[in-house]
Each structure stands twice: as C-alpha cells, then as structure tokens.
Amino acid sequence: MNKQAPEIFQKSLTSLDQPGLPPSTDTGFEQAIIMQYALQYAAKGWTAAVVVSDGMVRVVAVPQQGVEPKTYLMGLLQHGYIEDALPGLEAMYGMVDDPDICFNYGVALSELDRVEESLAPLNRCLNLDPSYDNAAIGVSLTKLERYDEAEIILKAAAKIQPDNALIKQNLAATLGRAGKHLEALPYFRQAASLAPDNPAVLMGLAHCLNSIDTHQKEALKVYKDVVKRFPDSQFAEAAKQKLNRAGQADLRKVVGDGYRPDAVEYMIGAMKQFAEIPRKQVGLVTMEIAQLGDKGLEINNPLKRYSLTNLEGDFSGLQLLCYMHVGMALFDPKVDCGSSLQREYEIAKGMTGK
Numbered sequence: 001m002n003k004q005a006p007e008i009f010q011k012s013l014t015s016l017d018q019p020g021l022p023p024s025t026d027t028g029f030e031q032a033i034i035m036q037y038a039l040q041y042a043a044k045g046w047t048a049a050v051v052v053s054d055g056m057v058r059v060v061a062v063p064q065q066g067v068e069p070k071t072y073l074m075g076l077l078q079h080g081y082i083e084d085a086l087p088g089l090e091a092m093y094g095m096v097d098d099p100d101i102c103f104n105y106g107v108a109l110s111e112l113d114r115v116e117e118s119l120a121p122l123n124r125c126l127n128l129d130p131s132y133d134n135a136a137i138g139v140s141l142t143k144l145e146r147y148d149e150a151e152i153i154l155k156a157a158a159k160i161q162p163d164n165a166l167i168k169q170n171l172a173a174t175l176g177r178a179g180k181h182l183e184a185l186p187y188f189r190q191a192a193s194l195a196p197d198n199p200a201v202l203m204g205l206a207h208c209l210n211s212i213d214t215h216q217k218e219a220l221k222v223y224k225d226v227v228k229r230f231p232d233s234q235f236a237e238a239a240k241q242k243l244n245r246a247g248q249a250d251l252r253k254v255v256g257d258g259y260r261p262d263a264v265e266y267m268i269g270a271m272k273q274f275a276e277i278p279r280k281q282v283g284l285v286t287m288e289i290a291q292l293g294d295k296g297l298e299i300n301n302p303l304k305r306y307s308l309t310n311l312e313g314d315f316s317g318l319q320l321l322c323y324m325h326v327g328m329a330l331f332d333p334k335v336d337c338g339s340s341l342q343r344e345y346e347i348a349k350g351m352t353g354k
Contacts, residue, residue: 003067006069006086006126008091010058021033037057046061046062047110048062058094069092073089086108097130099125103125103133106121133161135157135167138151138154151171151175152172158171164352165198165201168187169191169200171184176188181211183211188208202235203235206239223239223294224243224296227294258346263321263322270323277311282325285308285311289308297317297318299317311323326345
C-alpha cells in the first residue's frame with residue numbers, strides 16, 4: 001500500500017476565506033483558525049499541526065498512512081522537484097527550528113535564483129547547528145558576486161572537509177569568477193583528482209586552464225577528454241565548440257592574414273569529385289565528416305590520416321574540413337559551417353568557374 005503525501009502549506013491571514021471565523025480584531029481570531037483547520041483534518045482522520053504567527057497560518061497535516069513531512073520534502077528535493085518542495089519548506093521553516101529544513105530551504109531558494117533570500121535560512125541553519133556544512137552560503141555569496149566573502153567561507157569549509165570535491169570545485173569556481181585563475185587552478189586540480197568521473201569538474205578545470213595563456217594546450221587535452229569520456233553529457237557539446245574554435249585559430253595562425261593554397265586545392269578537388277557522385281552520397285559524406293569533426297580533426301597534422309565509409313580515399317584532417325565546407329555549401333550556400341575557410345572556398349569557386 002502506497003503511503004499518502006502530507007499537506008504542508010502556509011497562507012496569509014488576510015487571504016483566508018473560511019466561513020465561521022470571528023473578526024480579525026477579535027482576541028480569539030487566531031485560536032479559531034487553529035481549531036478550524038485542526039477539526040477539518042481530524043474529520044478526515046488526519047493529524048494536523050497548525051501554527052499562526054507573523055500574519056500567516058502554517059499547516060502540516062499527515063494522513064494515518066502518510067509519509068513523514070520532512071521525509072516527503074527531502075524526497076522531492078532528491079528527485080529534483082525543487083519548486084514542488086519549496087512551499088512545504090517555506091511553511092516548515094516558519095514552524096520549526098530544524099537545521100535540515102533551514103539548509104534545504106536556503107539551497108532551494110538559491111537554486112531558484114532567489115539568492116538574496118537564501119542567506120537568512122542558511123545562516124539560521126548554522127546558528128542552530130554550527131557543525132553544519134556552510135559551503136552553501138559561499139555558493140550563494142558567489143552568485144551575488146560577493147567573491148571576497150565567499151572565498152573566506154569556502155576556504156574555511158575546504159579546511160574542515162579537505163576531501164570534499166564539491167567544496168573544492170565551488171571554491172575554485174569562485175576564485176575563477178573573481179579573475180583569480182592562477183589561484184583557482186590548484187583547487188580545480190584537487191577537485192578533479194577527488195572526482196575524476198565528474199564532467200562538470202573537468203570542464204571547470206579546462207575553462208580555468210584555458211584562461212591562463214601558458215596552460216591552454218593542457219586545456220585542449222582536458223576538453224578532448226570530456227568529449228571522449230562523456231559524449232552524451234551536456235558538457236560534450238561545449239567542449240567540442242572550444243576545440244573547434246581552437247582549431248580555427250590554429251588554422252589562421254599558419255598563414256596569418258593570407259589564405260591557404262593547400263585548402264584551395266582540396267576544395268577544388270572536392271568540387272570535382274562531388275560533381276561526379278550522386279547528391280545523396282555528397283550529403284552522406286558531409287554528415288560523416290561532421291561527425292568526425294565532433295570528435296576533433298587534426299587539421300594541422302598532415303601525417304594524421306582518416307578514411308570514410310561513404311567515399312574512398314585517404315584524407316588529412318584539413319582535406320576533410322575542406323570537403324565538409326564544400327558539401328555544406330552545395331546544399332545551402334549561405335550556411336556557416338564554422339571552418340573559417342570561406343576565403344579559400346571563394347577562391348576555389350572562382351578557379352573552377354562554379
């Protein structure tokens with residue numbers, strides 16, 4: 001038999017529309033509210049706790065075979081139903097002195113972008129239990145761009161829990177947002193060491209490395225690692241974009257402000273070859289190259305060779321990039337395939353009379 005969910009809510013006294021209540025100026029008004037809600041739930045066989053304070057009535061009602069209120073709210077949070085849990089957390093926050101309720105109410109507010117409001121319950125949590133994890137306050141302060149305060153709190157938390165990857169990650173992120181990338185780097189490395197299978201931590205490390213000129217090559221290795229190990233994660237696409245931009249920058253570094261004659265020749269070859277095969281095959285070739293590109297093509301390493309399922313031959317990374325550019329342009333001349341080779345494409349078109 002499934003247990004029933006409790007009912008947990010709060011209402012403003014001015015919004016109540018309950019028949020039979022005395023005027024709000026009556027000395028027995030608040031007690032009448034409590035009795036009315038208690039009797040309503042008792043009639044259903046429920047147990048209800050009713051509190052009136054600060055212009056609000058707060059109710060926690062549990063059926064005979066019901067889930068314990070705090071357990072119910074924690075379950076909602078664990079399954080990601082933050083908005084559903086918030087009204088219950090808000091009501092219980094006004095009824096009980098419970099550090100767990102205070103903490104989770106504060107974190108929920110922060111997650112729902114009510115960051116300024118999150119500080120009061122998080123601080124109240126620490127007042128009730130000084131041993132409670134205070135890193136959440138640091139996270140809220142970071143969101144509010146109060147980096148110096150957040151840094152102090154998170155460094156203190158890291159000393160207390162040196163093996164907590166999340167605290168190290170949040171501390172590193174705070175330092176990074178404050179522009180202290182060199183100071184953030186060792187904390188990102190520690191977080192990655194403690195949580196090597198967390199793509200969010202690895203992406204934070206990669207972004208930090210990429211922000212430091214002398215560590216950008218290492219950043220590319222981490223981005224590649226994210227793409228390879230977590231291809232279906234939300235971070236893989238962002239890592240691919242970073243790798244593609246880096247590849248485009250490297251492509252232009254080779255020739256400065258000029259153009260790449262080798263790329264022009266590859267594009268001429270692609271135009272001739274695509275003219276001899278069915279349009280459907282051109283599409284398959286283009287899509288196949290795009291998929292290879294997602295994993296990263298070594299466009300400046302002619303010794304690295306690639307083969308395709310839909311087109312015979314042995315290709316370099318730059319050659320495939322050129323073939324993809326030509327293929328995409330055949331289907332949509334206005335599309336930007338992100339190859340940074342539009343100048344070479346225009347030259348190739350002029351030389352072939354396309």
